[in-house]
Amino acid sequence: MPRMTQLDLIRNFSIVAHIDHGKSTLADRLIQLTGTVAERDMKAQILDSMDIERERGITIKANTVRIEYPAKDGRTYILNLIDTPGHVDFAYEVSRSMRAVEGSLLVVDASQGVEAQTLANVYQALDAGHDIVPVLNKIDLPAAEPERVKTQIEDVIGLDASDAVLISAKSGLGIPDVLEAIVTRLPPPKGDRTAPLKAMLVDSWYDAYLGVVVMIRVMDGVIRKGDRVKMMQTGAVYGIDRLAVLKPQMVDIEELGPGEIGVLTASIKQVRDTRVGDTITHEKKGCDAPLPGFKPAQPVVFCGLFPVDANDFESLREAIEKLALNDASFTYEMETSAALGFGFRCGFLGLLHLEVVRDRLEREYDLDLITTAPSVVYQIYMKDGTVQELHNPTDMPDLTYVDHIEEPRIRATIMVPDDYLGDVLKLCQDRRGIQLDLSYAGSRAMVVYDLPLNEVVFDFYDRLKSVTKGYASFDYQITGYREDFLVKMSILVNDEPVDALSMMVHRDRADMRGRAMVEKLKELIPRHMFKIPIQAAIGSRVIARETLSAMRKDVTAKCYGGDATRKRKLLDKQKAGKKKMRQFGKVEIPQQAFISALKMDN
Amino acid sequence: MDDWRNGGFGLYLHWPFCQSKCPYCDFNSHVAATIDQHRWGRAYLSEIHRIGAETPGRVLNSVFFGGGTPSLMQPDLVAAILETVRATWPLANDLEVTLEANPGSVEAGRFRGFREAGVNRVSMGIQALNDADLKKLGRLHSVAEARAAFDVARTTFDRVSFDLIYARQDQSLADWRQELTEALTMAADHLSMYQLTIEDGTAFGDRFKRGKLRGLPPDDLSADMYVLTQDICAAAGLPAYEVSNHAQPGSESRHNLIYWRAGDYAGIGPGAHGRLTLNGDRWATEAPRSPGEWLAQVERDGNGEVPRARLDRQEQGLEYLMMALRLSEGLDLPRYRAISGADPDERKLRDLVEIGMIERAGNRLRATTDGRMVLNSVIADLAGD
Ligand SMILES: Nc1nc2c(ncn2[C@@H]2O[C@H](COP(=O)(O)OP(=O)(O)OP(=O)(O)O)[C@@H](O)[C@H]2O)c(=O)[nH]1
Ligand SMILES: C[S@@+](CC[C@H](N)C(=O)[O-])C[C@H]1O[C@@H](n2cnc3c(N)ncnc32)[C@H](O)[C@@H]1O
Ligand code: SF4
Ligand SMILES: [Mg+2]
Numbered sequence: 001m002p003r004m005t006q007l008d009l010i011r012n013f014s015i016v017a018h019i020d021h022g023k024s025t026l027a028d029r030l031i032q033l034t035g036t037v038a039e040r041d042m043k044a045q046i047l048d049s050m051d052i053e054r055e056r057g058i059t060i061k062a063n064t065v066r067i068e069y070p071a072k073d074g075r076t077y078i079l080n081l082i083d084t085p086g087h088v089d090f091a092y093e094v095s096r097s098m099r100a101v102e103g104s105l106l107v108v109d110a111s112q113g114v115e116a117q118t119l120a121n122v123y124q125a126l127d128a129g130h131d132i133v134p135v136l137n138k139i140d141l142p143a144a145e146p147e148r149v150k151t152q153i154e155d156v157i158g159l160d161a162s163d164a165v166l167i168s169a170k171s172g173l174g175i176p177d178v179l180e181a182i183v184t185r186l187p188p189p190k191g192d193r194t195a196p197l198k199a200m201l202v203d204s205w206y207d208a209y210l211g212v213v214v215m216i217r218v219m220d221g222v223i224r225k226g227d228r229v230k231m232m233q234t235g236a237v238y239g240i241d242r243l244a245v246l247k248p249q250m251v252d253i254e255e256l257g258p259g260e261i262g263v264l265t266a267s268i269k270q271v272r273d274t275r276v277g278d279t280i281t282h283e284k285k286g287c288d289a290p291l292p293g294f295k296p297a298q299p300v301v302f303c304g305l306f307p308v309d310a311n312d313f314e315s316l317r318e319a320i321e322k323l324a325l326n327d328a329s330f331t332y333e334m335e336t337s338a339a340l341g342f343g344f345r346c347g348f349l350g351l352l353h354l355e356v357v358r359d360r361l362e363r364e365y366d367l368d369l370i371t372t373a374p375s376v377v378y379q380i381y382m383k384d385g386t387v388q389e390l391h392n393p394t395d396m397p398d399l400t401y402v403d404h405i406e407e408p409r410i411r412a413t414i415m416v417p418d419d420y421l422g423d424v425l426k427l428c429q430d431r432r433g434i435q436l437d438l439s440y441a442g443s444r445a446m447v448v449y450d451l452p453l454n455e456v457v458f459d460f461y462d463r464l465k466s467v468t469k470g471y472a473s474f475d476y477q478i479t480g481y482r483e484d485f486l487v488k489m490s491i492l493v494n495d496e497p498v499d500a501l502s503m504m505v506h507r508d509r510a511d512m513r514g515r516a517m518v519e520k521l522k523e524l525i526p527r528h529m530f531k532i533p534i535q536a537a538i539g540s541r542v543i544a545r546e547t548l549s550a551m552r553k554d555v556t557a558k559c560y561g562g563d564a565t566r567k568r569k570l571l572d573k574q575k576a577g578k579k580k581m582r583q584f585g586k587v588e589i590p591q592q593a594f595i596s597a598l599k600m601d602n
Numbered sequence: 603m604d605d606w607r608n609g610g611f612g613l614y615l616h617w618p619f620c621q622s623k624c625p626y627c628d629f630n631s632h633v634a635a636t637i638d639q640h641r642w643g644r645a646y647l648s649e650i651h652r653i654g655a656e657t658p659g660r661v662l663n664s665v666f667f668g669g670g671t672p673s674l675m676q677p678d679l680v681a682a683i684l685e686t687v688r689a690t691w692p693l694a695n696d697l698e699v700t701l702e703a704n705p706g707s708v709e710a711g712r713f714r715g716f717r718e719a720g721v722n723r724v725s726m727g728i729q730a731l732n733d734a735d736l737k738k739l740g741r742l743h744s745v746a747e748a749r750a751a752f753d754v755a756r757t758t759f760d761r762v763s764f765d766l767i768y769a770r771q772d773q774s775l776a777d778w779r780q781e782l783t784e785a786l787t788m789a790a791d792h793l794s795m796y797q798l799t800i801e802d803g804t805a806f807g808d809r810f811k812r813g814k815l816r817g818l819p820p821d822d823l824s825a826d827m828y829v830l831t832q833d834i835c836a837a838a839g840l841p842a843y844e845v846s847n848h849a850q851p852g853s854e855s856r857h858n859l860i861y862w863r864a865g866d867y868a869g870i871g872p873g874a875h876g877r878l879t880l881n882g883d884r885w886a887t888e889a890p891r892s893p894g895e896w897l898a899q900v901e902r903d904g905n906g907e908v909p910r911a912r913l914d915r916q917e918q919g920l921e922y923l924m925m926a927l928r929l930s931e932g933l934d935l936p937r938y939r940a941i942s943g944a945d946p947d948e949r950k951l952r953d954l955v956e957i958g959m960i961e962r963a964g965n966r967l968r969a970t971t972d973g974r975m976v977l978n979s980v981i982a983d984l985a986g987d
Pocket of ligand 4 (some may be wrong): 024025048056059083084085086276
């Protein structure tokens with residue numbers, strides 16, 4: 001590895017696009033064509049290394065890889081590419097990644113055209129001061145219309161698309177052109193090798209063997225193995241054990257200079273010492289001013305996470321700390337629930353984010369968790385003039401002291417083919433939306449709605465996907481708070497309130513929500529030996545009620561000698577299965593019910 | 603430490619072969635082209651000697667030839683086995699010797715042979731009293747053949763019983779009422795009626811998983827069928843003495859009562875299970891399921907078991923609870939305490955009594971009819987922590 005890399009031989013860029021437009025597949029081709037990974041080790045979406053990513057076929061974490069490209073000008077360039085996620089819930093990963101690089105490849109699926117996330121990404125890239133190279137992907141598809149999409153990019157985004165690179169990431173067509181465009185059309189990084197060290201802490205994660213691994217982008221100065229460095233925000237000081245670049249596995253390197261991206265390990269014990277966005281400098285002769293840092297992510301959906309087995313609380317705490325290290329957009333604080341015991345109130349950027357974090361905690365840390373109803377953050381204006389932030393419906397103060405309640409509203413941008421426009425408008429209308437704008441780009445409509453976030457966090461994506469057969473795309477920003485007639489709805493199972501299922505709803509929607517909820521619970525709670533009333537209530541007034549009838553048949557018809565052993569083992573298995581249940585009075589509710597009950601389709 | 607005496611001592615012999623495999627059946631039964639019955643005979647005798655040496659002097663209450671289809675055994679083989687049994691253990695005066703028979707695999711001559719060998723009770727797998735359903739169940743016999751075989755059995759043996767499977771595909775409550783009424787006109791003093799269970803790993807199980815097994819009764823209908831069966835049989839003088847077994851009082855299957863009363867039993871043959879109390883420890887015995895493997899192991903090692911498992915008091919208590927609550931006589935609380943060292947959870951008992959699943963009478967704990975229909979849940983509740 002060369003000891004020192006000239007700045008003009010470096011290109012740092014992120015690959016951004018709407019979900020599924022082919023970012024990770026393009027990264028595959030770039031990795032492959034430059035021989036970064038041996039042919040026999042190649043696999044599709046190689047950078048999507050987490051189990052959940054592979055199962056769902058989407059990128060969740062931004063991933064960095066360093067490749068070397070011998071360009072047509074006869075010189076070999078170091079390219080640091082960051083493959084980013086496309087889903088709106090992981091937009092924070094994208095914005096964070098963009099701070100570490102100078103340019104973006106904007107991938108657009110030539111058969112789909114510009115989508116909501118395409119727009120959002122362009123704005124972010126421009127905000128980060130990036131040069132942008134538009135890349136039209138999937139031109140192998142019969143439905144691809146590169147010319148039409150070029151026009152669309154120019155009309156909708158206002159970006160010159162005449163030089164867009166036409167590729168098929170799947171077949172490899174056009175990939176050499178992408179590499180040349182990176183070198184010729186994206187700027188090299190700037191930086192001063194002789195200045196005091198100034199490096200940006202871009203990402204960090206916990207590795208079972210290596211401990212905490214920190215990814216950095218060097219802005220100025222040089223960092224070497226053995227150096228003692230300081231995290232400027234937290235003040236923590238560490239000696240660097242190991243310095244490496246990602247190809248995509250770690251390859252050791254002696255030093256990293258300006259413009260370079262790499263990782264370090266430093267026997268970091270305190271997971272809290274590494275904050276993304278922090279600036280790393282040398283302990284002695286450090287730089288004066290830190291980098292501006294990242295805007296902290298604003299969690300918009302909150303829910304409680306509780307261990308199924310109360311003894312796992314400490315393991316959950318440890319797991320959450322480690323995971324938060326790898327996901328700066330996720331927040332947590334301790335919570336206690338009458339029904340569920342000790343746990344954490346966690347904040348997420350959206351429902352998929354919530355699901356992914358829960359999944360990762362369960363798999364990577366071998367925990368069984370119960371998730372409570374997701375909630376947004378309400379502002380409770382008290383009669384005494386104070387304002388409380390409500391993250392958890394359980395904490396709703398007594399109404400006699402409440403003056404009014406405000407809820408967060410969003411500006412949602414939805415792009416959808418003409419044919420489905422009617423259904424989308426109806427959906428937004430049903431969710432208390434106010435139409436702000438409606439325009440056309442070819443046969444696609446772009447609608448902008450002002451919506452209460454509360455109506456979106458439950459199942460809006462799912463509904464949108466199903467009414468548009470997957471053809472709509474969606475993006476949103478929080479715009480502010482507004483007063484509305486909101487109430488707390490409680491759920492009672494066998495006359496016992498289940499605090500984990502209580503939620504804030506609009507009064508006009510409460511009856512419908514309540515009815516849907518008790519009907520759903522009736523299906524999700526297994527029959528017991530007795531009948532179980534399931535009710536939704538506002539205060540003491542019941543607004544919906546169902547009765548789960550008693551189980552009538554559950555007996556082994558034939559039980560002879562040998563069955564004694566079999567039945568005994570079966571009972572032991574059942575006992576293990578019961579750990580996935582929660583006891584509410586005499587009723588056992590499977591944890592899956594908590595998750596499913598909230599995914600309502602009306 | 604000799605608690606098993608409360609249940610008695612029996613011998614179970616497993617004959618693992620059938621003429622064909624029924625699609626619902628998950629018993630250890632196999633179809634084999636040729637069977638060397640002499641060789642099998644030697645293996646059974648060797649196993650009887652082995653277990654006999656561990657249980658000298660015990661009074662034997664019952665022998666049960668189960669399967670598979672034991673009526674495919676040569677009467678000579680049955681005779682040789684029973685001769686060895688008689689030479690091995692002292693016999694109870696009222697020793698019960700049962701053989702499971704398939705209606706298709708018997709003729710009168712063979713029945714006489716079994717009787718002469720010492721069999722005094724036959725349990726016949728009739729399963730259904732209409733030909734269409736027999737066919738759906740994959741049975742080889744017709745209703746007429748079953749009736750004829752049963753008539754022969756009745757005239758040959760002191761005690762006869764037959765099995766029916768109900769809650770079948772597309773069976774209505776009225777269908778079952780009629781079939782059951784007919785069955786009661788045939789029945790002697792004992793009748794077993796099992797609701798069709800879809801077992802994993804059977805042809806029905808596979809079809810069910812693929813959604814291809816239609817028309818099975820929903821839980822509510824099968825519960826109604828169960829209640830109907832209880833009522834009609836009781837009125838006909840054959841009340842249920844166990845979840846699926848009915849008899850005139852005094853005519854219960856003594857062998858099965860040993861299981862349900864948590865007695866001791868030796869299990870011999872492929873896949874057979876046993877429970878033996880030896881020097882104060884209670885052991886669960888088990889044999890390899892594969893017929894070929896079992897036979898080879900007995901011939902090679904002189905022992906047809908996989909390593910035994912010792913049951914601790916809690917496991918013994920659980921087994922007693924699981925088995926005894928199947929019986930209408932229920933469970934004896936002092937005995938349960940003696941076995942397990944603890945009483946059932948009082949709060950749970952009270953809850954179960956309150957919702958009508960369990961009743962307590964003196965020292966006995968019984969499942970009600972409602973409770974027996976959901977016995978798995980009742981037991982899981984009582985056994986849970
Ligand atoms: N036909 C065709 N399919 C492609 C092409 N590029 C990618 N795909 C397919 O598009 C799907 C999505 O590709 P990914 O590379 O995972 O997309 P992504 O943009 O990384 O998606 P996220 O990370 O979830 O936002 C996969 O099924 C790819 O095989 C292409 O050039 N042609
Ligand atoms: C051990 S089996 C063998 C009896 C004999 N081979 C026969 O099939 O007639 C004893 C009884 O169990 C019952 N049985 C077997 N499989 C069953 C199932 N899947 N569901 C309900 N009853 C079943 C049948 O009534 C059968 O007669
Ligand atoms: S039901 Fe009886 S005959 Fe049919 S396969 Fe099972 S044991 Fe054999
Ligand atoms: Mg991807």
